[in-house]
Amino acid sequence: MAATVLGFGALTLVVCVLAPLAGSTSIDLAKVFDRTQPFADNVDAQVFFIARMPRVVAAGIVGAGLALSGVVFQALLRNPLASPDTLGVSAGATLGAMLALTARADFTVFGVSVVPLATFAGAVGSLAIVFALSMARRRGTSTTVLLLGGIAIAALLNAAGRFIQYLTADITGTFRTVQWMMGSLDVGSYAPIVASLVPFGIACAGFATLPRVLDLVSLGEEAAEARGVDVVRTERLALVSASLSTGAAVSLGGPILFVGIIVPHIVRLIVGADHRLVLPASALFGASFLVGCDLVARTVASPVEVPVGVITAIIGGPFFLWLLFRGR
Amino acid sequence: MAVIQRQIGLRAKGSGLLVALALALGVQPSALAQARRVVSIIPATTEMLFAMGAGDRVIAIGTYDHYPPEAQKLPKVGALIDPNVEQILQMRPDLVVIYGTQTELKQRLERARIPYYSYVHKGLADITETMRSLGARVGAADAGNALASRVERQLADIREHVSKAPHPKTLIVFERERRTLRNIYASGGEGFLHDMLVAAGGVDAMADVRRQSVTMSTEMVLDRAPDVIIELRYAKDDIDDTDTTVWNRLASIPAVRNRRVIVLTGEEFVVPGPRVGEATRRLAAALHPELRW
Numbered sequence: 001m002a003a004t005v006l007g008f009g010a011l012t013l014v015v016c017v018l019a020p021l022a023g024s025t026s027i028d029l030a031k032v033f034d035r036t037q038p039f040a041d042n043v044d045a046q047v048f049f050i051a052r053m054p055r056v057v058a059a060g061i062v063g064a065g066l067a068l069s070g071v072v073f074q075a076l077l078r079n080p081l082a083s084p085d086t087l088g089v090s091a092g093a094t095l096g097a098m099l100a101l102t103a104r105a106d107f108t109v110f111g112v113s114v115v116p117l118a119t120f121a122g123a124v125g126s127l128a129i130v131f132a133l134s135m136a137r138r139r140g141t142s143t144t145v146l147l148l149g150g151i152a153i154a155a156l157l158n159a160a161g162r163f164i165q166y167l168t169a170d171i172t173g174t175f176r177t178v179q180w181m182m183g184s185l186d187v188g189s190y191a192p193i194v195a196s197l198v199p200f201g202i203a204c205a206g207f208a209t210l211p212r213v214l215d216l217v218s219l220g221e222e223a224a225e226a227r228g229v230d231v232v233r234t235e236r237l238a239l240v241s242a243s244l245s246t247g248a249a250v251s252l253g254g255p256i257l258f259v260g261i262i263v264p265h266i267v268r269l270i271v272g273a274d275h276r277l278v279l280p281a282s283a284l285f286g287a288s289f290l291v292g293c294d295l296v297a298r299t300v301a302s303p304v305e306v307p308v309g310v311i312t313a314i315i316g317g318p319f320f321l322w323l324l325f326r327g328r
Numbered sequence: 329m330a331v332i333q334r335q336i337g338l339r340a341k342g343s344g345l346l347v348a349l350a351l352a353l354g355v356q357p358s359a360l361a362q363a364r365r366v367v368s369i370i371p372a373t374t375e376m377l378f379a380m381g382a383g384d385r386v387i388a389i390g391t392y393d394h395y396p397p398e399a400q401k402l403p404k405v406g407a408l409i410d411p412n413v414e415q416i417l418q419m420r421p422d423l424v425v426i427y428g429t430q431t432e433l434k435q436r437l438e439r440a441r442i443p444y445y446s447y448v449h450k451g452l453a454d455i456t457e458t459m460r461s462l463g464a465r466v467g468a469a470d471a472g473n474a475l476a477s478r479v480e481r482q483l484a485d486i487r488e489h490v491s492k493a494p495h496p497k498t499l500i501v502f503e504r505e506r507r508t509l510r511n512i513y514a515s516g517g518e519g520f521l522h523d524m525l526v527a528a529g530g531v532d533a534m535a536d537v538r539r540q541s542v543t544m545s546t547e548m549v550l551d552r553a554p555d556v557i558i559e560l561r562y563a564k565d566d567i568d569d570t571d572t573t574v575w576n577r578l579a580s581i582p583a584v585r586n587r588r589v590i591v592l593t594g595e596e597f598v599v600p601g602p603r604v605g606e607a608t609r610r611l612a613a614a615l616h617p618e619l620r621w
Binding site: 114303 | 410503505506507508509510511513536537539542543545546547548550551553574577578579580585
């Protein structure tokens, strides 16, 4: 088991070390680490440390965050199509971003601008509604109710977003929202990364307690309860952790949705269904997958870039199909 | 034939024969159908029509048409993505000025036998060409010509004025996420912003990318190392002098080192209409503060 996680860890390490070496421009590594030249004048060092490194780190966090949330949602809802998107999280995030973009709000908190803050609030807020729905029931909630509630909330939030855009009739606001929805990992500084590490860290602490109970819950609520699992508590802990993780990821990179649904499946096809393996392996594979996809996105059509969400779908889709059908 | 048909906007069934007959008789296209009830839903063409003195023929404008002030009393009938077809048809226009990509609107106008004039943003030369053909279409050919010539003269004067000055490598940024260097959109080596930059005596840092707009990563900006960065803002409330400080992170860029990140505010930078001459002059003044303006 440890060997498998180590294998995924090694893959992540290799991808993360190689990714900053390539990009849309060519840089000289000797110059990057040349201390004799002031940093302000060293273009190669600036490309490496200001443009590429934050991007690789952001891609790692976003990939891991979305993949972990995907695993948890799929296990919790016992539905292979569940993803961070299913419970209205990305609809909430998009609404948050849209409000910030159309209202032209303009402030920063600890160096983080208003758009990622509003995105995070929207993502967590939408799951809070789902959470409140589940609280309103006496003992947990059926997965069907949770799923349908999530879909209804997603539809409601999408409609609210469109209505706001329609009312404001501001073409630059619309343009900014469309642009944001394409997703981008070019975060431009370390401040949003540091900010996202707080909710992501809390989420990871929550995820760490989940592997065994998720194994049992994914067999069915009654079976889990018979084995002493507090299903209601597990559900709530999982929902809070997954919402924090998704919120952190979406606020950092925008809605890069494909990772959350596809990575958990790829990992399960490789390592099996044991969540003690699936959770860490998904985090590591999600990170390396998105770092790799972003590398392709910024080099394949150089000097221009392709939206990373396009690459995740082009690479992830066929790979997933191949894994699915190879043994049949 | 197809070109003439496009210019005069007659697409209704059977009109081709009529046009051929009229042309054979030596009738000028402009005299064929001079529109008197014009709906213009594109900001640039609305500005053109008013600037050439044909504003009295305009009966409705688009949602995003904010200029000139005298146009604002007219009803607004949607825009690029949401034209209100019912409202447009109800107004019984004899010409609708639309954008080239509005294919569904075109089809519906064709079905209603309402002529349209299809317009697409391109380079500076296309702007003056549009002024001439649109003027002819609304029976203001002379005014359209005069307006086009005036803009061409303004541009020629600017080119002449900056011809001896050094031409700085310039990046035109027309959109980015506030307070960050995320989602930077810059002008590429095509289109009216590129043409305006060249006319204003700048070298386009993105000239080799043959597109009207380019999504820029911070890496690309560092690599292009522009001498000047021009940030365009469209609305007055968008002005935030401190906002350009985020560029200071990219200290190796000459524009940042030499404090030549310049914000220019005004709708004329996004509307390729009669105000392009003035916009180009402002751009040239920003690029060449050493010259007298």
